[in-house]
Amino acid sequence: xxxxxxxxxxxxxxxxxxxxxxxxxxxxxxxxxxxxxxxxxxxxxxxxxxxxxxxxxxxxxxxxxxxxxxxxxxxxxxxxxxxxxxxxxxxxxxxxxxxxxxxxxxxxxxxxxxxx
Amino acid sequence: xxxxxxxxxxxxxxxxxxxxxxxxxxxxxxxxxxxxxxxxxxxxxxxxxxxxxxxxxxxxxxxxxxxxxxxxxxxxxxxxxxxxxxxxxxxxxxxxxxxxxxxxxxxxxxxxxx
Numbered sequence: 578x579x580x581x582x583x584x585x586x587x588x589x590x591x592x593x594x595x596x597x598x599x600x601x602x603x604x605x606x607x608x609x610x611x612x613x614x615x616x617x618x619x620x621x622x623x624x625x626x627x628x629x630x631x632x633x634x635x636x637x638x639x640x641x642x643x644x645x646x647x648x649x650x651x652x653x654x655x656x657x658x659x660x661x662x663x664x665x666x667x668x669x670x671x672x673x674x675x676x677x678x679x680x681x682x683x684x685x686x687x688x689x690x691x692x693x
Numbered sequence: 694x695x696x697x698x699x700x701x702x703x704x705x706x707x708x709x710x711x712x713x714x715x716x717x718x719x720x721x722x723x724x725x726x727x728x729x730x731x732x733x734x735x736x737x738x739x740x741x742x743x744x745x746x747x748x749x750x751x752x753x754x755x756x757x758x759x760x761x762x763x764x765x766x767x768x769x770x771x772x773x774x775x776x777x778x779x780x781x782x783x784x785x786x787x788x789x790x791x792x793x794x795x796x797x798x799x800x801x802x803x804x805x806x807x
Contacts, residue, residue: 581736611794620780621737621797670736672795682795684729684736 579605581673583685590661590692598656598688600671606651607673612644615668615687627654661692697781702802711768713801715781718762723785726757726764731778731800740779741766768803776805 580603590596600610608629613621625635625646633646643665645657654673658665671685698716705711717726725744729737741748743755743764754767768775780800 583736613797620799623794623796626794668734672736681727681739681742684738687734687736689734 579603579673579675579681579683581607581671581683581685583669583671583688585688586686587689588691590690592662592692593660595657595659596661596690598658598669598671598690600654600656600673600685602652602673602675602683605673605675607654607675608651609674610648610654611672611682612646612654612656613670613672615670621670624656629654658690661690663692666690666692697783697798699779699781699798699801701799702804704804704806705771706806707772708770711771711775711803711805713766713768713779713781713803714763715766716763717781717783720761720783721785724761724783725785726755726761727782727784727795728753728755728766729780729782729797731780737780737797771803771805773805773807776803778802 582601582603584599588596610627612624614624615621623636624639625633627633627646627648629648629651635641643659648654668687668689670687672682674682727742728740730740731737741750741753741755743757745757748755756765778800780797
């Protein structure tokens, strides 16, 4: 199946700094990518939908100025957590859909963010 | 999006067949049913998808009754490595065609014991 790669797999940062997470579709083009956040023992929570060449659409309650999303190409979307705080510590997962696939979404391996 | 209801957790033993049922009473005509598997600290992995009746692949089978208000994921002869969280999702084919979003429910935590 198609591969979606996230980088880094884990990151530790100091409170107040910003962290960028990359999501790449390696062997297909993805016009739309999705960013999820997952806290321990909980399900995935959709944060935003990232559309290539346009502004991201954020879910209710997600601060767009804090979680900056850029989808500059058909294979790359980035999520920047600005001025991170300990409560932003979580598992962030991206997902992408192959424009040629009708039925399957592919997920990255996730990024574990720890803010200290 | 149709809401789904699954058992929060299930226990099984190695070599047994495991059936996880998902209820989706409000499923619409254009909705597909998809199951994902997630291991700790990993992204979800596609298992199987179906619209009606039965679908089988090398990993699992998916049983969907005629009214489509529920579905059952069947894992034959589970092993310890099948311990994971399993998510049932229901979404319109239009969501896939138009890049629509997938909303996850709470999932079923399957624990396979030796």
